Amino acid sequence: MHLVRDRAHEFGVRGVDPSVLWFDLAAAVARKNQIIQGIIGGIYGWVNQSDKIQFMRGRAEFTSPVDIRVDGQQIRAAKSIIATGSRTADVHIPGLRAVGFMTNFEALQLGKMPASMIIIGGGYIGVEFAQMYARYGTKVTLLSRNRRIMKQEEPELSQTLAGILAAEGVDLRLAATAVRAEIEASQKVVVAKIEGQEQRFKAEGILYAAGRVPRVDGLGLEQAGVEMAPYGLKVDERLRTTAGNIWSVGDVNGGAMFTHRATYDGPIAALNAVNDLGRTVDYRVVPRAVFTQPALASVGLTEQEAIAAGHEVQTGVAYFKDSGRAKAIGETEGLLKFVADARTGQLLGGHILGPHADILIHEVAVAMYNRGTAEALAKTIHIHPTLPEMVRDTAKALK
Numbered sequence: 001m002h003l004v005r006d007r008a009h010e011f012g013v014r015g016v017d018p019s020v021l022w023f024d025l026a027a028a029v030a031r032k033n034q035i036i037q038g039i040i041g042g043i044y045g046w047v048n049q050s051d052k053i054q055f056m057r058g059r060a061e062f063t064s065p066v067d068i069r070v071d072g073q074q075i076r077a078a079k080s081i082i083a084t085g086s087r088t089a090d091v092h093i094p095g096l097r098a099v100g101f102m103t104n105f106e107a108l109q110l111g112k113m114p115a116s117m118i119i120i121g122g123g124y125i126g127v128e129f130a131q132m133y134a135r136y137g138t139k140v141t142l143l144s145r146n147r148r149i150m151k152q153e154e155p156e157l158s159q160t161l162a163g164i165l166a167a168e169g170v171d172l173r174l175a176a177t178a179v180r181a182e183i184e185a186s187q188k189v190v191v192a193k194i195e196g197q198e199q200r201f202k203a204e205g206i207l208y209a210a211g212r213v214p215r216v217d218g219l220g221l222e223q224a225g226v227e228m229a230p231y232g233l234k235v236d237e238r239l240r241t242t243a244g245n246i247w248s249v250g251d252v253n254g255g256a257m258f259t260h261r262a263t264y265d266g267p268i269a270a271l272n273a274v275n276d277l278g279r280t281v282d283y284r285v286v287p288r289a290v291f292t293q294p295a296l297a298s299v300g301l302t303e304q305e306a307i308a309a310g311h312e313v314q315t316g317v318a319y320f321k322d323s324g325r326a327k328a329i330g331e332t333e334g335l336l337k338f339v340a341d342a343r344t345g346q347l348l349g350g351h352i353l354g355p356h357a358d359i360l361i362h363e364v365a366v367a368m369y370n371r372g373t374a375e376a377l378a379k380t381i382h383i384h385p386t387l388p389e390m391v392r393d394t395a396k397a398l399k
Contacts, residue, residue: 063220088212088213128291134170158296224243285299286299315339346373352391378395
């Protein structure tokens with residue numbers, strides 16, 4: 001929609017009248033749901049067909065370390081793996097529940113385009129939805145209590161992304177803490193404190209995107225002997241909980257709440273629980289991405305994290321505006337930044353904001369896997385003209 005409406009003309013496309021284009025949100029949601037149901041059907045189809053798996057649906061609760069009650073039915077398991085995921089963080093903004101709000105789930109089920117939307121939260125969910133709905137035509141205001149969006153990322157990258165969102169019409173309000181919500185006439189109001197002053201923001205809808213927390217409500221952890229850490233279940237490097245016969249994987253453990261992290265955890269916990277293989281996790285190289293356009297993707301440490309960890313660091317930076325391929329596809333915004341140990345050359349982190357960053361970051365992740373240096377990235381022949389050439393150029397720039 002964005003490319004056709006706003007940029008097709010620069011590529012030589014004629015005959016498109018942007019004024020008559022409109023976005024059919026219901027059709028897009030239906031397509032999305034069809035894809036999801038196909039994926040879910042494939043997963044549960046395999047589970048149901050296996051003669052080695054007894055699949056039960058219901059509300060599960062530990063009644064002891066080896067006993068689990070599922071909707072009144074009692075089962076016993078010598079070993080268990082908890083994989084209950086995460087949920088939207090609790091709401092502590094007075095009035096917000098009464099006013100009404102959406103989570104990311106409801107925001108992907110809308111049947112019509114909201115005219116305006118307030119998004120509370122400047123992390124992955126908030127940033128992705130802000131750009132998506134702004135491009136659909138919704139007037140979006142994003143309230144972030146931090147002084148920059150995507151606060152865990154390299155400042156150069158997150159600040160550049162903020163500028164891109166603002167240029168596309170997103171009203172970014174940083175260091176803005178939502179203090180209460182109200183109804184005014186037919187609109188919803190969020191009152192936020194910015195630099196000590198209260199400001200009122202009105203919209204048709206509110207998206208609450210202020211983070212996620214482990215889903216442990218009603219799980220009976222105390223009866224199981226499973227303890228909580230500050231941000232999730234307490235597990236060791238083998239994913240064993242404080243109950244010796246129970247393991248745990250994915251979001252419920254806190255930390256990096258990504259599907260690919262949970263997919264990584266699963267086989268390790270299973271092999272340890274079933275075969276006692278003693279496999280351990282290594283989260284040093286867990287790539288992450290925010291699916292904006294351009295995408296922002298990272299792996300490993302930021303420059304400041306590396307310094308805080310005691311490294312003497314060297315950094316390399318390159319810009320997509322210098323890429324022939326980026327110019328050809330008309331996506332020259334963004335940059336790459338790599339962080340390495342100055343003494344050993346070990347690559348400590350890679351950070352990319354640019355076209356297909358979520359794909360490019362894997363080249364960096366592979367280089368980091370065995371604690372390698374950037375030398376292989378710098379010396380490997382890359383096809384020209386391609387975007388991965390920028391990975392090579394950034395590795396060469398390390399100094």
